[in-house]
Amino acid sequence: MLDTAIEAARRAGQAVAEHYPAARNVTVKGYRDVVTEVDYIAERIVLETIRARFPDHTILSEEAGESAPGSRYTWIVDPIDGTTNYSRRLPICSVSVGLLEDDVPIVGAIYDPLRDQMFAAQRGQGAQLDGTPIRASRVETLADAVVGLDWGHADEVRERTLAHVNQVAPWCRTVRALGSAALALAYVAAGWLDVYFNLGMKPWDTAAGTVLVAEAGGRITTPAGAPYRVDIPECLATNGLIHDQILFRLRERARAYQQEGQ
Ligand code: IPD
Ligand code: CA
Ligand code: CA
Numbered sequence: 001m002l003d004t005a006i007e008a009a010r011r012a013g014q015a016v017a018e019h020y021p022a023a024r025n026v027t028v029k030g031y032r033d034v035v036t037e038v039d040y041i042a043e044r045i046v047l048e049t050i051r052a053r054f055p056d057h058t059i060l061s062e063e064a065g066e067s068a069p070g071s072r073y074t075w076i077v078d079p080i081d082g083t084t085n086y087s088r089r090l091p092i093c094s095v096s097v098g099l100l101e102d103d104v105p106i107v108g109a110i111y112d113p114l115r116d117q118m119f120a121a122q123r124g125q126g127a128q129l130d131g132t133p134i135r136a137s138r139v140e141t142l143a144d145a146v147v148g149l150d151w152g153h154a155d156e157v158r159e160r161t162l163a164h165v166n167q168v169a170p171w172c173r174t175v176r177a178l179g180s181a182a183l184a185l186a187y188v189a190a191g192w193l194d195v196y197f198n199l200g201m202k203p204w205d206t207a208a209g210t211v212l213v214a215e216a217g218g219r220i221t222t223p224a225g226a227p228y229r230v231d232i233p234e235c236l237a238t239n240g241l242i243h244d245q246i247l248f249r250l251r252e253r254a255r256a257y258q259q260e261g262q
Helices: 002-019 037-053 083-088 155-171 181-190 203-215 243-261
Strands: 026-030 033-036 058-061 065-067 073-081 094-101 104-112 117-122 127-129 132-134 146-149 174-176 195-198 219-221 235-238
Touching: 002 037, 002 073, 002 094, 002 104, 002 117, 033 037, 033 083, 037 058, 037 073, 037 094, 058 203, 073 083, 073 181, 073 203, 094 181, 094 203, 104 181, 104 203, 117 181, 117 203, 127 181, 127 203, 146 155, 146 181, 155 174, 155 195, 155 243, 181 195, 181 203, 181 235, 203 219, 203 235, 219 243, 235 243
Parallel strands: 058 073, 146 174, 146 195
Antiparallel strands: 026 033, 058 065, 073 094, 094 104, 104 117, 117 127, 127 132, 195 235, 219 235
C-alpha cells in the first residue's frame, strides 16, 4: 500500500511538473478557491494507479469526491495541494496520497514535484524523505521555533487564524505561510518546520501528513489539545517537544477571548 501511495503521488507529480511551464487554465470553484486543468489530470493519474491495485477500496479525492464507499480502507487524495501557488507560478505545491484503515491513517506519501522530493511514511515503520529516515526537529523552546501556518479561505477562519498568530508570533523565531498544507506537514516531519497550524483543513490536506508527522516523532492535536482526526478542520502539528508550549499560548488566547465575550 505504501508503494502504491508513492507510485501514485510520483506519477501524478511528474504530470504536474511537466505542465508547470505551460499556460494555466484556472477556474474559480469557490470563495478564494481555484482549480486548474492540471488538478484533474493529476487526480486521474492517482485514481487510476490506486484502482488498478485496489479496485474495492474507497477513494475520497478533492475534485472527484468519493467512490466505492464501504471499504475499511479509504484512500484520501489531494492531486495538487497548493493550487493557488501553482496557478501563480509560486513553486510550492505537492501531491498528497493518504490511506486510512478503519479511520486510522496508516500510509502517507507527499510528493513535491518541483523539487522531486518524496516524503513517505507507514504506521509503525518510520518516515522517510527519498528513502532516508527523517525525524522531527529537536527545537525545545518556542523562542527558537520556526512556525508554519496557512490561512484557509473563509473570513471567519482567517480572523481566528490571525488571533492565533497574535498569540504565537511574538514568542517564536519566525512565521511562514507556504500555501501547501500537506507539504508543510511533511516539513514538520523532516524537521524543517517546528510547528504548523491550520484552522481550515480538509481530510485530503492532512491524511498523509498526519502519518508522516507521527512517524517522525512529532505530535498532532487540535489547537485546543484534543485528539486530532482527519475530519477535524483545526490541526496543530509540532515536533512534539514544544507542543505544550504552543498549546499554552493558544489556551491563553482562548481564555482572553472568553473573558472579552463576558
Ligand atoms: C489549500 C492549501 C493551503 C490551505 C488551504 C487549502 P488546495 O489546498 O493546502 O495551504 O491554506 O486551506 O485549501 O486548495 O491548494 O488543494
Ligand atoms: Ca489541499
Ligand atoms: Ca487540491
